[in-house]
Every structure is written in C-alpha cells, then in structure tokens.
Amino acid sequence: xxxxxxxxxxxxxxxxxxxxxxxxxxxxxxxxxxxxxxxxxxxxxxxxxxxxxxxxxxxxxxxxxxxxxxxxxxxxxxxxxxxxxxxxxxxxxxxxxxxxxxxxxxxxxxxxxxxxxxxxxxxxxxxxxxxxxxxxxxxxxxxxxxxxxxxxxxxxx
Amino acid sequence: xxxxxxxxxxxxxxxxxxxxxxxxxxxxxxxxxxxxxxxxxxxxxxxxxxxxxxxxxxxxxxxxxxxxxxxxxxxxxxxxxxxxxxxxxxxxxxxxxxxxxxxxxxxxxxxxxxxxxxxxxxxxxxxxxxxxxxxxxxxxxxxxxxxxxxxxxxxxxxxxxxxxxxxxxxxxxxxxxxxxxxxxxxxxxxxxxxxxxxxxxxxxxxxxxxxxxxxxxxxxxxxxxxxxxxxxxxxxxxxxxxxxxxxxxxxxxxxxxxxxxxxxxxxxxxxxxxxxxxxxxxxxxxxxxxxxxxxxxxxxxxxxxxxxxxxxxxxxxxxxxxxxxxxxxxxxxxxxxxxxxxxxxxxxxxxxxxxxxxxxxxxxxxxxxxxxxxxxxxxxxxxxxxxxxxxxxxxxxxxxxxxxxxxxxxxxxxxxxxxxxxxxxxxxxxxxxxxxxxxxxxxxxxxxxxxxxxxxxxxxxxxxxxxxxxxxxxxxxxxxxxxxxxxxxxxxxxxxxxxxxxxxxxxxxxxxxxxxxxxxxxxxxxxxxxxxxxxxxxxxxxxxxxxxxxxxxxxxxxxxxxxxxxxxxxxxxxxxxxxxxxxxxxxxxxxxxxxxxxxxxxxxxxxxxxxxxxxxxxxxxxxxxxxxxxxxxxxxxxxxxxxxxxxxxxxxxxxxxxxxxxxxxxxxxxxxxxxxxxxxxxxxxxxxxxxxxxxxxxxxxxxxxxxxxxxxxxxxxxxxxxxxxxxxxxxxxxxxxxxxxxxxxxxxxxxxxxxxxxxxxxxxxxxxx
Numbered sequence: 044x045x046x047x048x049x050x051x052x053x054x055x056x057x058x059x060x061x062x063x064x065x066x067x068x069x070x071x072x073x074x075x076x077x078x079x080x081x082x083x084x085x086x087x088x089x090x091x092x093x094x095x096x097x098x099x100x101x102x103x104x105x106x107x108x109x110x111x112x113x114x115x116x117x118x119x120x121x122x123x124x125x126x127x128x129x130x131x132x133x134x135x136x137x138x139x140x141x142x143x144x145x146x147x148x149x150x151x152x153x154x155x156x157x158x159x160x161x162x163x164x165x166x167x168x169x170x171x172x173x174x175x176x177x178x179x180x181x182x183x184x185x186x187x188x189x190x191x192x193x194x195x196x197x198x199x200x
Numbered sequence: 201x202x203x204x205x206x207x208x209x210x211x212x213x214x215x216x217x218x219x220x221x222x223x224x225x226x227x228x229x230x231x232x233x234x235x236x237x238x239x240x241x242x243x244x245x246x247x248x249x250x251x252x253x254x255x256x257x258x259x260x261x262x263x264x265x266x267x268x269x270x271x272x273x274x275x276x277x278x279x280x281x282x283x284x285x286x287x288x289x290x291x292x293x294x295x296x297x298x299x300x301x302x303x304x305x306x307x308x309x310x311x312x313x314x315x316x317x318x319x320x321x322x323x324x325x326x327x328x329x330x331x332x333x334x335x336x337x338x339x340x341x342x343x344x345x346x347x348x349x350x351x352x353x354x355x356x357x358x359x360x361x362x363x364x365x366x367x368x369x370x371x372x373x374x375x376x377x378x379x380x381x382x383x384x385x386x387x388x389x390x391x392x393x394x395x396x397x398x399x400x401x402x403x404x405x406x407x408x409x410x411x412x413x414x415x416x417x418x419x420x421x422x423x424x425x426x427x428x429x430x431x432x433x434x435x436x437x438x439x440x441x442x443x444x445x446x447x448x449x450x451x452x453x454x455x456x457x458x459x460x461x462x463x464x465x466x467x468x469x470x471x472x473x474x475x476x477x478x479x480x481x482x483x484x485x486x487x488x489x490x491x492x493x494x495x496x497x498x499x500x501x502x503x504x505x506x507x508x509x510x511x512x513x514x515x516x517x518x519x520x521x522x523x524x525x526x527x528x529x530x531x532x533x534x535x536x537x538x539x540x541x542x543x544x545x546x547x548x549x550x551x552x553x554x555x556x557x558x559x560x561x562x563x564x565x566x567x568x569x570x571x572x573x574x575x576x577x578x579x580x581x582x583x584x585x586x587x588x589x590x591x592x593x594x595x596x597x598x599x600x601x602x603x604x605x606x607x608x609x610x611x612x613x614x615x616x617x618x619x620x621x622x623x624x625x626x627x628x629x630x631x632x633x634x635x636x637x638x639x640x641x642x643x644x645x646x647x648x649x650x651x652x653x654x655x656x657x658x659x660x661x662x663x664x665x666x667x668x669x670x671x672x673x674x675x676x677x678x679x680x681x682x683x684x685x686x687x688x689x690x691x692x693x694x695x696x697x698x699x700x701x702x703x704x705x706x707x708x709x710x711x712x713x714x715x716x717x718x719x720x721x722x723x724x725x726x727x728x729x730x731x732x733x734x735x736x737x738x739x740x741x742x743x744x745x746x747x748x749x750x751x752x753x754x755x756x757x758x759x760x761x762x763x764x765x766x767x768x769x770x771x772x773x774x775x776x777x778x779x780x781x782x783x784x785x786x787x788x789x790x791x792x793x794x795x796x797x798x799x800x801x802x803x804x805x806x807x808x809x810x811x812x813x814x815x816x817x818x819x820x821x822x823x824x825x826x827x828x829x830x831x832x833x834x835x836x837x838x839x840x841x842x843x844x845x846x847x848x849x850x851x852x853x854x855x856x857x858x859x860x861x862x863x864x865x866x867x868x869x870x871x872x873x874x875x876x877x878x879x880x881x882x883x884x885x886x887x888x889x890x891x892x893x894x895x896x897x898x899x900x901x902x903x904x905x906x907x908x909x910x911x912x913x914x915x916x917x918x919x920x921x922x923x924x925x926x927x928x929x930x931x932x933x934x935x936x937x938x939x940x941x942x943x944x945x946x947x948x949x950x951x952x953x954x955x956x957x958x959x960x961x962x963x964x965x966x967x968x969x
Binding site: 138144148186 | 216221222394446448680681856859869891892897900906
C-alpha cells in the first residue's frame with residue numbers, strides 16, 4: 044500500500060505523518076491525538092467532527108488529509124484554556140448550552156467561524172448557521188442563546 | 201424560588217460544562233490501550249433464515265487477524281429465560297436470547313460472528329472473508345398479523361410475549377352514561393435514538409485476571425451479564441462507565457460490552473469496538489411501534505365516564521424490554537385524568553423486525569399521543585374549551601388511578617396547561633395557503649422504576665481532613681448532569697462550595713451500586729442516597745461539635761467550613777462561638793470517628809405482579825405537565841412549520857435550574873421529532889433508514905424557540921421534594937403538535953410522524969369528501 048508523507052498545521056503546530064491516500068482529516072487528527080475532534084457518523088451528517096480550515100467550518104470526516112497541506116486547521120483546543128475560556132466557550136458554560144458534550148467541540152467551531160463572519164447575527168441566522176451540527180440533547184435553545192449573547196456582547200473579535 | 205438554599209435550585213454552570221467546552225472530556229471511543237486490537241461484528245443480511253453453513257477459515261487465515269468467534273466459541277451463548285413482565289395469559293415463553301446467532305437469524309442485522317484484528321482495515325477485510333449460506337424461513341413483519349394462530353412463530357409457539365389488563369368500574373355502564381363518544385385508531389413510529397456518540401468501548405484483562413470493560417453504559421450492572429456469558433464469577437468482571445455522549449435508552453440494553461468481554465477473554469489482548477453509524481441504524485433496538493385503539497366517553501357537562509384502550513406493540517425479534525414498556529403504557533393509558541370506568545388490554549408481539557426496547561418516554565408517550573388526541577376531539581364534540589374540559593377531569597392529589605394507585609404528590613396540571621398556553625403569547629395570522637393553529641397536550645409520567653422491582657441506590661460520602669468532600673456513587677452520567685446533581689446536593693447539605701465536592705461515579709468495582717441511569721430514576725434514587733449519606737456525615741460533625749462546645753446539635757449549623765450556633769449566626773457575638781470544620785474533623789479523627797457514611801435509599805416496595813390484571817400501585821410517583829404549540833401548515837404541500845413552542849412541568853424542586861430547562865427543551869425537541877419527522881422505515885424486515893441523512897432528526901432550523909415554565913410544588917419523592925423530568929419532558933410533545941395541526945387545517949393526523957406527505961394526503965382525503 045502506498046503511503047504519503049504529509050505535514051499539516053493544526054492549532055499552529057506542525058504535525059507529520061505517513062498516510063494512505065484515502066485517510067480522512069478526521070482519522071488523521073484522531074490518530075495524532077486530537078481526540079477532541081469527535082466521530083459521530085463519518086458521513087458528513089452530524090457535524091460533530093467540525094474543524095475550522097482557513098476560516099471555514101468543515102466536517103473533517105468529509106475532507107481528505109491530503110487536501111490539507113498548507114492550510115490552517117483549528118480544533119476546539121485552539122480556543123481557550125481552563126483559566127481563560129474563549130468568550131464563546133464561556134457563553135456555552137453560562138447558558139448551559141452543553142448537556143452530554145459530544146456535539147460541543149464541533150458546534151463551537153461552527154459558531155466561531157460563523158461569528159467571525161457575522162459578529163451580530165439574528166437568532167434566525169444563528170439557527171441557519173448551526174443547522175449542520177446535530178445536537179440530540181438540548182433542543183438547541185441554549186446553544187442559540189449562548190451564541191446570540193456573544194454576538195450581542197460585542198466581545199467577539 | 202428556592203430562597204432557602206444556597207445552591208439547590210439555582211442556575212449552576214461550572215465544572216462539568218467547562219471540561220466539555222474545552223474538549224477535555226474523554227469519551228468511550230477516545231480510549232486506546234497498549235497492544236489493542238480492533239473489532240468488528242459480522243451481521244445477518246436476512247430477516248428470517250436458517251444458517252446452513254458458516255465458514256470462518258478464510259477470515260481466520262488473514263494476516264493480522266487475531267481472533268474470530270462464532271456462537272460455538274461463546275461459553276454460554278444461549279440464555280433461555282421466562283420473559284420479564286410475562287403474564288399468566290400468555291404462559292411460559294422461554295424466549296431464547298443468543299449472544300451470537302447459532303442456527304437461525306430472526307432479524308436483519310443480528311450478530312453472527314466477531315472479528316478482532318491488529319487494525320480496523322484488517323478487521324473489515326476479514327468480515328468480507330466470512331462465508332455464510334442461509335435458507336430463508338417464513339417471516340412475519342406485521343404485529344397485528346403475528347398475533348394470529350397461523351402466523352410464523354419467532355420463538356416457541358406464541359408470538360404474544362405479554363398481555364396486560366386494567367379493569368376499573370363497569371365499562372358498559374360508563375359508555376351508557378356518556379353523551380358523546382370518540383372512537384379512533386392511532387399509530388406511532390419505530391423511533392431511533394440517534395445519540396450523536398456511537399456505542400463504543402475498550403476491554404482488557406488486568407493483572408488479577410479480571411475482565412475490565414470501559415464503555416458508554418447506562419447500566420453498569422451489565423458486568424453480571426458479561427460474567428454469565430463468560431462463565432465467570434460476577435467479581436471477575438468490572439465495568440467502568442464513561443461520560444456518555446447521549447443515550448436516551450439507546451445505551452440501556454446490551455451494546456458492546458459482551459462482545460468486548462468475549463474478545464478480550466479469548467484473545468488475551470485489549471480490544472476496542474465502536475459501532476458504525478450504519479450499524480447503529482440497522483442493528484440496534486428502537487422504540488417499539490404501537491397500534492392503539494381508543495374509545496372515550498364524556499357527559500355533556502364534560503365529565504369523563506369511560507375509556508377503553510387496546511394497545512399492540514411490536515417487540516421485534518427478541519425479547520428486550522417491550523413487556524415492561526407495555527406495563528407503562530397500560531398504567532399510563534388513561535392520561536392524567538380521573539375516569540370512573542376503564543378497560544385496557546395490551547399486547548406486545550414478536551415479529552421479524554428489528555428488536556425494540558427502551559427509549560425515553562418508555563411506553564408513556566405512545567399512549568399520550570392517543571389519549572390527548574381523544575381529549576381534543578371530545579372537547580370539540582362538546583363545543584367546550586379544550587382546557588376547561590380537561591380541568592373538569594384532571595387527576596388531583598388524593599385521587600386514585602385506574603390501577604387503584606393513590607396520587608400522593610401535587611398534580612399541578614391546571615397551572616401547567618394554563619402557563620404553557622400563556623407562554624405562546626399572541627397568535628400569528630397566517631395567509632391563504634398557510635394556516636396557523638394552536639394546540640396543547642397534558643401528560644403524566646412516572647419517575648423511578650416499577651416498585652415491584654425493589655429498587656435501591658447507594659452512595660458514600662466523606663469529609664477529608666481539609667473539609668472537602670468525596671462522593672462515590674455508581675450512577676452513570678448520561679449527559680443530564682447526574683454527577684453534578686450529586687455534587688450540588690452534598691455541597692448544600694455539608695455547607696461546602698461546589699468545587700470542594702468531588703464525585704466519583706460509574707465503576708462497578710469502586711463505586712457503591714447506585715443502579716441504572718434509566719426510568720427517570722437517577723436524581724430520585726441516587727440523589728436521595730447521596731442526601732442520606734451527606735446528612736449522616738453532617739450529623740457526625742454536629743454531634744462532635746456539640747460535645748466540643750456543649751451546645752445541643754440541633755442548635756448548630758454547618759456552613760462555609762464553620763460550625764455556627766444556629767440562631768443569629770451572622771451576629772458578631774456568635775462569631776466567637778463558631779468552630780472551624782477542620783477543627784471538628786481533627787477532633788473526630790483523634791477519637792476514631794471518621795466522618796464518612798455509606799447510605800442506601802430504598803424506593804417503596806410492592807409485591808410482584810402475579811396476574812395479567814394490574815390492580816395495585818406500580819410506580820412511586822408521577823410528574824405532571826403540559827406542552828403547547830403554534831404551527832403553520834402549508835395546505836398546498838402539507839409542510840408544517842412550528843412557529844412557537846412551550847413546555848411547563850412541575851418538577852417538584854429544581855436542583856440545577858439550567859439543567860431542568862435543558863431536559864425540558866431537549867425532551868420537547870425529541871418529542872417534536874417523533875410527532876413530525878422521525879420515521880424509521882423497514883420494508884419486509886429490511887431497514888432502509890440507516891444514516892442521519894435518511895433518518896432525519898430535528899436540526900436547529902426545524903425548531904422554534906422553546907419557552908420553558910418550571911413549577912416547583914416541592915411535593916416529589918426526590919431530594920428536597922424534587923420529581924424526575926428526563927422522560928416526562930418528552931411525553932406531551934407529539935399530541936401538542938398534532939392538536940395544533942388539527943386546529944390549523946381541520947384535519948387530524950392519526951399516524952405520527954405527521955410528515956408533509958401524510959398531511960397532504962389527509963387534506964386531499966378531506967377535499968374529496
């Protein structure tokens with residue numbers, strides 16, 4: 044089986060591996076210990092594996108790792124730390140926009156990319172933006188509340 | 201609300217959520233172990249067939265394959281059991297459950313063989329090399345047909361696996377007294393749990409020869425099932441639960457644990473097994489579909505006189521929890537109404553469909569769709585306001601249910617329904633082809649397991665030398681904040697801050713058995729156990745402090761790591777009279793009185809049901825509430841748009857108000873899915889909706905804002921008077937939406953989900969009339 048040497052920039056860190064041509068970005072990330080990227084369906088249906096690539100939210104299960112050299116890839120771990128949560132993370136905590144937490148890393152990445160483009164969205168626009176990220180626990184109410192609060196607060200860079 | 205508490209009932213956001221937003225939580229699939237093998241399951245592609253030949257030779261010979269197992273490799277493959285909840289009318293069934301299908305498969309997706317290999321690619325290649333030949337057997341997919349004597353039999357000689365009845369009063373007389381009667385048939389779908397996290401786990405044999413299984417488990421007590429299959433003592437199997445990425449009953453029955461135990465035991469290597477999304481779709485249990493026939497009568501003054509219900513549920517090919525679910529349906533069949541004359545007959549029937557079992561709502565929401573559709577139609581026939589009509593019939597504290605159980609807590613149904621309706625605000629207008637309508641529905645749902653199961657839960661609580669506390673409870677965390685509830689309860693009682701209490705949970709050999717995270721029992725049972733243990737620890741401290749200062753313990757209070765005189769505790773003169781908690785703990789330790797307690801909470805016990813006729817209490821208590829919806833229906837396409845939604849429940853006492861609202865919002869969303877869009881489709885036993893682009897669950901765009909109204913009667917059986925909300929939150933959603941559709945277009949949908957196609961056809965039918 045032919046293997047390809049690939050160097051990717053993930054959370055501003057260079058990660059190298061020898062991979063098969065068909066290795067998805069999701070598999071690449073999880074095999075290189077970015078396990079904060081969650082596998083929900085491997086079909087691009089649920090959004091749990093969403094990462095930000097060059098500013099866009101992308102389901103990593105639908106992306107080949109070999110498509111990604113030279114691109115900037117960010118996972119949820121790029122956002123904040125225990126001592127200093129990112130405003131979006133803080134809003135998710137404050138609004139309890141989290142139940143089981145499995146969809147949360149992907150949801151946060153979609154929300155982050157969206158707010159970067161559109162810092163003060165309406166609730167309708169938020170619902171549109173996150174409609175590719177399934178959450179089975181919350182009914183989305185508190186997720187929309189959390190994203191809206193960040194937009195309203197104007198804290199978002 | 202909740203003014204007397206520091207923590208209980210507040211909006212607690214914190215530790216659990218913080219780890220989740222940081223991506224720090226390790227879920228089942230994230231674990232790896234040194235030298236770990238990767239497993240896959242070989243499954244049936246026939247719904248009903250004999251296995252004529254199974255040849256594993258080529259799969260075993262593949263380089264990198266370490267272990268291939270079929271039924272003959274399983275120490276105890278078959279368990280012949282009399283069915284849970286089986287009744288005298290049906291007789292002994294002796295249904296055979298098998299770990300791996302030996303001679304016969306009974307549904308598409310049934311497990312036949314297991315493969316463990318050095319990596320997942322090799323395991324998948326090995327599946328392709330397994331050779332199998334089938335001989336098709338007659339099959340039956342319609343549970344109504346499957347009840348008939350000539351139908352092909354799935355196990356034994358009777359497909360009916362349980363039959364429950366309720367008889368109260370005189371049903372004939374009740375209908376004779378009625379001025380109006382509504383009689384209709386209803387159907388509900390086979391709903392898919394669609395938790396975002398797949399079933400997953402790892403297993404290994406430790407240096408003491410114990411089989412360890414770490415997986416996403418709603419029921420860690422399954423270590424006993426693994427031990428039984430392996431022929432080991434229970435003490436040689438340990439289950440360590442993980443934080444669960446959604447379950448809703450989907451991780452309540454056996455998932456990966458037996459396969460993981462077998463493969464580690466046989467290979468001697470650590471093993472990982474994660475189900476694929478397709479496998480979750482076609483091989484895992486669903487909510488049982490129901491056929492319901494209801495006849496309900498009322499006087500012209502709006503008093504219910506009689507209700508007769510016939511229920512049939514499709515158990516699928518094996519006996520999981522459908523007989524129990526049927527008991528719930530039977531007991532909850534009347535809805536939260538006092539009806540003097542009641543007759544219920546319920547059957548659960550085997551077919552060659554995918555097996556059905558637990559799903560949030562557990563038999564309570566299927567009947568809610570029917571009884572609340574009936575109530576709406578009765579009100580219409582009586583030309584009575586639907587809420588006024590219901591108010592004349594609501595169950596109240598002190599009333600007796602149809603199975604002669606007295607309601608011992610508050611039933612704030614009038615308040616819940618009024619507030620849910622008020623929360624919708626002003627009504628929208630609609631346009632020529634877009635009709636706006638409103639509806640609501642009330643429901644009741646038990647919390648806690650059936651009382652004849654003699655449920656118990658244990659918790660251990662201590663105080664460390666610095667005054668912080670450790671809680672040990674076996675309760676799994678399903679994502680509803682189960683650990684956080686215990687933290688809040690213990691912190692409240694011991695006067696600590698939340699981050700001074702640490703909860704260790706869900707390990708069958710480390711944490712005291714706390715039971716399952718199912719049946720809306722976690723807060724009620726494990727919360728009460730933690731409360732008891734914390735109260736015992738507080739008593740140890742206050743008794744010791746009492747001896748130290750010579751003040752009666754009743755006059756002492758424990759707060760902020762200080763023991764105060766209870767009266768006027770803020771006053772400066774009392775500051776001198778306080779003791780630090782650490783001082784008291786040191787004094788305890790010096791005398792060998794360790795501030796720790798293992799407490800057991802016991803639910804009320806009743807005798808086992810011995811006949812088909814349910815005429816005694818079955819549940820500890822009930823949660824009551826209502827949901828309301830405003831919809832816009834496009835009469836040209838049948839499409840429904842939810843415009844507004846509200847949900848109101850008396851939850852007794854909130855522990856964490858945010859989490860209560862979260863359960864209510866999430867429950868409503870799942871119930872709306874059940875009512876409007878979720879339909880798991882099988883054709884002749886072949887599942888067609890494996891993936892989340894085929895089986896559609898609500899997205900953020902399918903739902904409007906959900907208004908929540910939290911009522912607190914403090915009359916529940918849980919800690920601080922709490923009731924359960926996990927399952928009650930889902931029950932009233934579908935009938936609320938269906939009643940709103942009826943209001944909008946004058947057509948009632950009797951078969952949920954109310955897809956655009958079903959509504960379009962119903963409208964067409966009405967026009968043709």
